[in-house]
Amino acid sequence: MISSIQQHRNRNLDLLRILSMFMIVLLHSQTFGIFHYGLPSGIQLFTVYLFRNLAIVASNCYVLISGYFLIKKGFKRKKIAYFAFEVSFYSAFIYLMIVLFTPLTFSIQDFFHWIFVLFWGNYWFATLYLVLYLLSPFLNLFLNQLTQKQFQQVLIGSIAIFSLWATFSHLPILGMNEGYSISTFLLLYTLGAYFQLYQLPFKWKSGWYLFHYFNIAVGLTVYFFLIDYKDWMIDYHSPFVLLASILLFLFFKETHFKKTWGNKIIPFIFGIYLIHEHPLIRTLLWEEWIPIHQIIQQPLMNLILLGLSTLIFIVCLLLSFPLHKLSKRIFEILLTKLN
Known part of the structure; x- marks a missing residue:
């Protein structure tokens, strides 16, 4: 029975990963798309804010899920090695394709830049996630030694410092960098781990969680508007x-x-991020391929952006199928030779 419940939760969280990736694409359609041409007004502005406030949780949810699973699964060297290889493979492959099909000139220096992309922070999430995964064995060792009360005290202290104090004081010395920081990831990982190890002191019907999530998004939207x-x-x-x-x-x-059908496409979901958020693809996507300046003039701008985000999600997912399989195959060959 417990195993069945756990499998249900695993599949449910796969769906959250998929939704989070779509939210990331939607956020980028705003950040690198319409925001470059100025904000709309009226109901369109309200809807832009609402979409943004609903989707801003996407990256956080990914890290919460990681903490939830990794606190029990532990560290696997092969998994982290493949993660780094996959990011490098996608990055370098995309660079070569752009050199092949656009006027961009090949440079050995640029090629090595895109191979070692994790070191330069072009994929900020991937770089921070790599650091988090490398730290996870030590974090797990610490967290698993705590009693539930001690764990709660760690969480309360961490939230007080790295969320409340850091947000309302804006102190740069706390190093939060608008949340683009390893401190944020460690806090989220710890929260995810707590939800795996302990039951909540209260029990709501699941719909209430969704209701309050929407309340926060709507409340922020009304305030902004x-x-x-x-x-x-x-x-x-x-x-x-x-x-x-x-x-x-x-x-x-x-x-x-x-x-749930999410588990079938989960291996290919991260590739959506690696493809559409590659800096070279991002420039082409939002500055050349998509006529954003025309879209923002449309009365149904936000619906068009939703459709556009869906299209980008699907196209990148389809591209990720062969790229993921190819990267996996090359990685296994290299691993065999090294062994």
């Missing part, structure tokens, strides 16, 4: 985004979907 837009309120480590991320995570964790 009627009073003032504050970037810091939707930094990844802010208490508003942190709480919304937890609520969405708990909704998927506690909901029992009858059937």
